[in-house]
Amino acid sequence: MTQDLPLGAPLPGWSPPPRPDRDSLAGWYCRLEPLSRDHAAELHAAQLLDGSIWTYLPYGPFPDEAALADWIARDASGADPLFFAVREAVSGRALGVLSYLRIAPGAGSIEIGHVNFSAPLQRRPAATEAVTLLIGRAFALGYRRLEWKCNALNRASRRAAERYGLSYEGVFRQAEVVKGRNRDTAWFAAIDAEWPALKAAYETWLDPANFDAGGRQIVPLSELTRPILAARDPALASGPEAGLASRDGRPDNPGEHHQEDQG
Template sequence: MTDKPLGALVSDWTTPVAPGPMTLEGRYCRLEPLSAETHAALLFNAFVDQDELYDYLPAGPFHSAAQYDRWVREVTSDASSLFFAVYDLRREAYLGVLSYLRIAPSAGSIEVGNINFSKAMQRSPVSTEAVYLMMKWAFEAGYRRFEWKCNALNKPSRQAAQRLGFSYEGIFRQALVVKERNRDTAWFAMIDKEWPAMKEAYRVWLDQANFDAEGKQLERLGDLTGLVRFASDPTL
């Protein structure tokens, strides 16, 4: 026997599978495995004249459909991540991308990232549901931890993480060099024991009854997830 503090036993947990090509569909959007042939030209057009959306991303902006096509082929050939195109079911258009990355089944940890939502998709149920579908699959597959990381200077991303129910975990200083600039990284995460209550918060928020005739929300998602979130971002 030892009197040293040790972590809780994880005896009833099975290592989950790594995500593979799949389609995830909700009420407002559908996530499809990203494909150069199917999506590149349409997504390039969705991001025209929105170069500022790439300020905190590792690649872009792209100034031709050919450039965007090459980027899609590059990221979809990398087995360390799994990219999706976001299809808006109401607008009938592809309006964004996001991915799984830092996929670690043996640790039960997975991250959502490379998020780039066009202006037409931002601040809408589509953008919220896209992330929800990713987290739903992860927790139902058996992952214990779902992560969100962003440039610490990217205040909208930090606000989004908190609204979506991710708990703030701190800043990794000088974590990366991106586009020849220093990047401090803000870390956020959600864990499996929080998921049942978070899932209920999303069910309430995404329900059509939560929106009036003009599409205005009645309940704010941040108010619902804030009841469950473990830690808040002190900068917000």
Template structure:
């Protein structure tokens, strides 16, 4: 991509929508549904810098602060069961065309569902269409579920930063993943093929895995 296109003139979108998922900038109005959809035990929030939220009031206080910033730009995610997840676009480097998808807290009812895949796909597609050259995914190196999700979506593992952060009083070694703009046309085609109506049976189960579509 031509260097003349940078810095990017980009602002976080207000909403993104696909067939399975809708994303809206996080608002306290989402809190009741998000709290009801997500567990309150610490294990669900172990790898995140925020949560758990024992009641909607505590969740609302956090959401009010999270909604007031554009970096990270938090989104509520709606799937078949309603508003049930949170994700953010963050660390937007307009000078170099780099951005990160992170702070992902998907409820058990959203995890491993088409809406979860589509939510990340919509963010990726928006970022590359907006001119970003690189989209990053970082997670605790011990978070096997997040690492598997990144690889399934086509992110390339780039290494681990040892003793990178302290989160909730614990050391975090951070695993780095990324998709660059040269990767995206192939991955976009694979994502769209997996999300197509004919890839799901009458009960909504996938017929072919994303890996079979060429995502990794």
């Protein structure tokens, strides 16, 4: 006797997307450049301003520019993870990094992680735009799923994920050991069906008309993306929120490594 079991929806015409390349991306407020040793001096100077950006990362801080340059050459110059430096338009300086990782064309899945924004970049529109540029490129290439993972204790990163319109998918308990400590990992994602609405939300928020003469946002991004969420993070529904809001509506985001394992 044959039993008919449920199957996923067929995907007629779908084919694996290409891997992202190392081309630069430019927006209103920042430019993403393939990370290289040439960025080490500016990045190290900016990173010295706030040591807390390394709290949830499995590497760093680096004692000097040379050590950071060596790390870039050794660990951050490959195709996966694919690192970018964030060059802010106003200052012209490289002030942060982020990457694609866990790139899986066969599944149509890709992750954004290794987000490490220095103090001068935090709470700036350029920080938000940097993430949305990578999200946009991923879906433009044909990826079906965009992931964001973080230490479950990193409340700021969890708020940032939800603010970008990435839906909560749960927590993997005891997922990693980072710097000798347990890490539970919170998962968030967006899928391709949600991209048109997310794209419209990002464009509305990033439009210079959404900022007043003092640079303050008029409509918060979270207000634009909230209706798109398939599920909200229950951890954000309780506890104090004071101090997490910022000039551009973006939560404070100490550097985060949204990855399960580099091995």
